[in-house]
Amino acid sequence: MSEKTVKGPASYFPSIEKKYGRPVGEWQELIRRSPLTKHMELVGWLKSEHGMGHGHANALVAATLAGER
Incomplete structure (x- = not known):
């Protein structure tokens, strides 16, 4: 079982959602x-x-x- 490592801008997405309290999709829509x-x-x-x-x-x-996304 291999885990795919997320690279590039998307690697920030989990911490963005945690820190700013909105899903990435919501930020992208804004x-x-x-x-x-x-x-x-x-x-x-x-x-x-x-x-x-x-x-x-x-x-x-x-x-x-x-x-x-």
Whole structure:
């Protein structure tokens, strides 16, 4: 039985859900509905409006813009 190690932005997802109390899908929907479109604008918005740390915000935005979940 082999466990698949999650790499890249998705590796942050469990800690994002635990720390900020929302499922990743909810965060991604907020990002998609935002009028902002640029990566760093979205990262800054998550940090300033939602109190998210840079690494977590960056991972969510990267995954969302790449069409991942």
